[in-house]
Amino acid sequence: MPAHAHVQHAPPALTEAEWAHARWEDDGGPIYEPPPGPQAGHWLRIAAALTDRLPELADREDVLVTCEQTTRSGAPAAFYPALARLEIDRALFAPLRPHTIDPSQPGDEENYPVAWGAFTHEAAHAAHSRWTTPPxxxxxxxxxxxxxxxxxxxxxxxxxxxxxxxxxxxxxxxxxxxxxxxxxxxxxxxxxxxxxxxxxxxxxxxxxxxxxxxxxxxxxxxxxxxxxxxxxxxxxxxxxxxxxxxxxxxxxxxxxxxxxxxxxxxxxxxxxxxxxxxxxxxxxxxxxxxxxxxxxxxxxxxxxxxxxxxxxxxxxxxxxxxxxxxxxxxxxxxKVFAPGSRPYTPGKAVPGRRRSPVSGTRPPTPAEKAAAGQLARALRAAAYRERTPTVTASAAPPGRLNMRQALAREAQLAAGATLTATPWTRTTYRPNAAPPLRVGIAVDVSGSMDIAAAPVASAAWIMAQATALTDPDSRSATVAYDRSVTAITTPGRAPARVTQFDARGGGHSLAEAIDALTSALGLDRPGAGRLLVIASDGYYRPDEAARASQRITPLRADGCAVLWLAFAPDPHPLPGTALLELADPAQAATAIGQAAIAALATTNRP
Structure with missing residues (x-):
């Protein structure tokens, strides 16, 4: 039975060949060195690497490891305490070839678990078998x-x-x-x-x-x-x-x-x-x-x-x-939000300068100012967090008297016991800070979106003003995109005038527009009510739609709400967005405001 043949407390006996070599040397013959095998160099390297790895297993640095064709005990592996020597049979590494084995690299042992298991077992003996049977x-x-x-x-x-x-x-x-x-x-x-x-x-x-x-x-x-x-x-x-x-x-x-x-x-x-x-x-x-x-x-x-x-x-x-x-x-x-930046065209450089869709600015109307104020009030109401109550008990007022505890205190006084009753309770309320708001608006300015240019420009200004009035930490930004991406309003800066733009471009760089808004506003980071608004009819090439969807999916997984505004019949929103069809473009500001309130109301600080 395989019990303990691999543990040799006495030095191994010499083989017949070793006896013959010893007699030859005693008679004055030259020291015999057997010719190395074809893989001898690799096995010496493996043995040296195992010797270097043994201290981490056995917590000993005095043990020499050798890889033998056959161990002297005949066991797959053997440890000789008297010689501080560990032998392991090369056959345990089969079917690997020696030149592919490198124990000096941690993790290489995964390729030969049986050999490493035998090596670990002998290392356990080297570390813990510190006693011997009397001769x-x-x-x-x-x-x-x-x-x-x-x-x-x-x-x-x-x-x-x-x-x-x-x-x-x-x-x-x-x-x-x-x-x-x-x-x-x-x-x-x-x-x-x-x-x-x-x-x-x-x-x-x-x-x-x-x-x-x-x-x-x-x-x-x-x-x-x-x-x-x-x-x-x-x-x-x-x-x-x-x-x-x-x-x-x-x-x-x-x-x-x-x-x-x-x-x-x-x-x-x-x-x-x-x-x-x-x-x-x-x-x-x-x-x-x-x-x-x-x-x-x-x-x-x-x-x-x-x-x-x-x-x-x-x-x-x-x-x-x-x-x-x-x-x-x-x-x-x-590049998109740099001061004085021009429209940025992703991909290969296009000869000439891209025409900006911005056609000018105008002062906000009284209705737009009123809408910004109303939206700010609604956002503040949505951001309100109930105060956190904390109930504390005490032995003295102020507070509400608890009769059961009061009677217990009287009984303790009468008995001369230690007073532990707390007959007075008081409730305090700690206010909770409201989370700020992050709103990114991406406006499609390709030719099919010309009808929505004016109301969405108005909505962008209203959102920028409302978020600025809601909380000093709230920010919004608007970009227009066709083949290029152009900043309409920049993060953290509420414009005094309404920026107007034309919708006459071609192509759709929505993916890049989302990237710019996400990075500038932190739409992928928690701690704020986050909303991405896309105003578009959704008529994109397959590659354009696929790249944009690759941005929307992780955004939603990160907790950012995505609203799709459509102003034309038969829209094609991208998957993962909440579609809102508007027959009247002037309703855009109200729809965006409601979506922002919903996003903010379900957001908590981390």
Whole structure:
């Protein structure tokens, strides 16, 4: 059974070839250096990298790691405490080729979890197996039991330091230990107990899950009986709490193990029974079932982790894309809203200067001034937040008298007890600041929108004045767009006159208009009532509509309301916008005001 052959407390014996080389050197022959294999250089590099990584696992810097064609013990990996040397079989890295393996890069171990799991297990021994069996007891049943209990004890101690290594230890367990148990089979009670120590003890150490080890638990119970299994469980549980250097306690646990199984501690480890019991064949089947369950769970966990990694990568990519877009939008806003700026045409430079759609200014009419005042009052009412009440209790006035507490106070006075009653309650109200308003207005000035130019220019002025009157922190801005983007009103500055413009352009740069307004006003940031108003008939080319939709969708996800004003029949609003059809263009100011009130009323400060 695969119990402890990989832990060698004595230096390894020399092979016949090594004896021959030693005799040759003693006779005065030159030092023999075997010819390097075709991949020897890569394996030396891998071994050196593993040696450099070992301190982070074992908290030791004196252990040398080598990658061998076959370890001296014959186990997949082996640790020699006397030599401070760790060997690992190259076959564990299959099917990877040596030149593709680079343990010096953190995360490369994901490509060979079984090899790294075996490496981690030996590192656990290097860190925590700080005791040895006395030489006179080595090879006995006591030694075998002690080393068997040390397997799960070392991994349990390692997980307490590095819980993230659990999945690598699981990979080593189901690929090396479980597979080996299944291949060799079980023939008697001692071997059944060994299987329990290798599998069920790892369950209690936190390596394997209870649902995975259930078949072995049931089969071992049939072989050993529930009482004996409970006794063995208590022994390995006690071993898990034993200190790294307490060798005597581990030998005591091993002696109790032998006594429970009626084995002579001073004799050799019991040999496999030549006549298996009636339930031993079923244990091999149970081990195979455990192997299947572990692999299924590992596959499910790997798939879940892959989904988590993919989601994390997608979020990181989205954050990077958003940051890049914010930088681009900020540059665009600087060009659009720069003092004295001309119409900005996105994309390739167009020969000549673009004609501005602004045709002049005019003083606001009395009706527009009145509308701005009415809208400001409505916005202030929508922004009002109820005061937050706070109730406090006290032993003395002022406040409202609570008779129950007053009677309790009188009783405390009469009894000479400590006064704890609070018969007076008082309610105070803390005002809540109203959130400011951010309103961006994008006006389509292509030829089909000529009828709406005058009322929307009026609405832009009314909104700018109303938001300025509502709160000093409130801001609005208006841009006109066709193929170019032109600032009509700039953020934070309420114009004294109404800006007039013509609608005679071609093309639709709505995406760039939204970018400029979003960056200038912070429409994608919480802490304010945010509204984007688009005045257009929606007759765009597919590419223009798609680019604009890519801006509207994240804006709505960020909490910005989007209103689509249409003045012509059969409008084509973009998805995600609230359509408002107006038969009379003069109704635009009222509609925008109502939408702004609704957006502000549902906004809270973060």
């Amino acid at each position: 006179e007891l080595r090879g006995t049943a006591l030694d075998a039991a002690a080393q068997l209990l040390e397997e799960s004890r070392a991994e349990h101690a390692h997980l307490n330091r590095r819980p993230g290594d659990r999945r690598f230890l699981r990979s080593a367990a189901h690929t090396l230990i479980l597979a080996d148990c299944t291949a060799k089979g079980v023939s008697d009670r001692w071997q059944a107990a060994t299987v329990a120590a290798l599998i069920l003890a790892r369950r209690d150490a936190g390596i394997l899950d209870p649902d995975e080890t259930e078949p072995v638990h049931d089969s071992v119970t049939q072989i050993l009986g529930p009482d004996l299994l409970a006794t063995l469980t208590a022994i390995w549980t006690a071993a898990h709490t034993t200190g790294d250097t307490d060798g005597q306690a581990m030998l005591n646990h091993a002696e109790a193990w032998c006594q429970a199984l009626s084995a002579n501690p001073a004799a050799l480890e019991p040999a496999p029974d030549s006549q298996p019991g009636e339930h031993t064949g079923g244990l091999a089947t149970a081990i195979g079932a455990v192997l299947g369950r572990v692999r299924t769970n590992e596959a499910a966990q790997n798939a879940a982790q892959a989904r988590v990694d993919a989601a994390r990568a997608a979020r990181a990519e989205a954050r990077a894309a958003r940051a890049a877009w914010q930088r681009q939008a900020a540059r665009l806003a600087e």
